[in-house]
Amino acid sequence: MNSRILHADPQLPRTGGAQQAQRQAIDVAVGILIRADGSFLLTTRPSGKAYAGYWEFPGGKLEAGETVAQALARELNEELGLTLEAAAIRPWRQQLVDYPHALVRLHFCKVHAWRGQPQMREGQQHAWQTLPVQVAPVLPGTIPVLQWLQEQAREKPPAAPPAKPAHRSSNNSGMR
Numbered sequence: 001m002n003s004r005i006l007h008a009d010p011q012l013p014r015t016g017g018a019q020q021a022q023r024q025a026i027d028v029a030v031g032i033l034i035r036a037d038g039s040f041l042l043t044t045r046p047s048g049k050a051y052a053g054y055w056e057f058p059g060g061k062l063e064a065g066e067t068v069a070q071a072l073a074r075e076l077n078e079e080l081g082l083t084l085e086a087a088a089i090r091p092w093r094q095q096l097v098d099y100p101h102a103l104v105r106l107h108f109c110k111v112h113a114w115r116g117q118p119q120m121r122e123g124q125q126h127a128w129q130t131l132p133v134q135v136a137p138v139l140p141g142t143i144p145v146l147q148w149l150q151e152q153a154r155e156k157p158p159a160a161p162p163a164k165p166a167h168r169s170s171n172n173s174g175m176r
């Protein structure tokens, strides 16, 4: 887990000490949907929300009593019409982000399986991306994830295709 706070807008004065301590972090479930070819889904924030038009991974705030997986499945169904099974949701990393409008704790989960095709139910745009991403601007709280994915790709390059099995002659029956 990454426990350091990311300050989304370093230009703005920071709330300090007591004020900061009183600011309750809002938990947010975020899905990194990864296709078999390694591309991942980014969507834009709908108009009317803070940072409208910025690119992010789909997700949203936890409702009372929800787990991260439940919230993610609900949000991706509401926003994109996808069906996610709990077993396909892999919690990955967390990041606290201090925005002027809220302090958020982002719970990033990797998802490799879902049912349905993404439908933009909130008028968002969407794009399947690989690194480096070709869309902009990206939400401040989303940028670290792209860096983590990049680091991971450097550490673990995509697996090489399986080697062809050695040719076995048809008369190699094992009988002597």
Ligand SMILES: Nc1nc2c([nH]c(=O)n2[C@@H]2O[C@H](COP(=O)(O)OP(=O)(O)OP(=O)(O)O)[C@@H](O)[C@H]2O)c(=O)[nH]1
Binding pocket: 028, 029, 030, 049, 050, 051, 056, 057, 058, 059, 060, 061, 062, 097, 099, 102, 104, 106, 139, 140, 141, 142
């Ligand atoms: N979905 C999502 N939210 C992110 C990401 N990065 C990031 O900083 N956030 C922040 O997490 C918060 C998510 O809140 P939201 O407004 O999208 O959640 P929601 O869909 O439940 O909204 P609502 O209930 O207010 O309509 C926002 O403050 C957003 O800026 C990301 O990659 N994906």
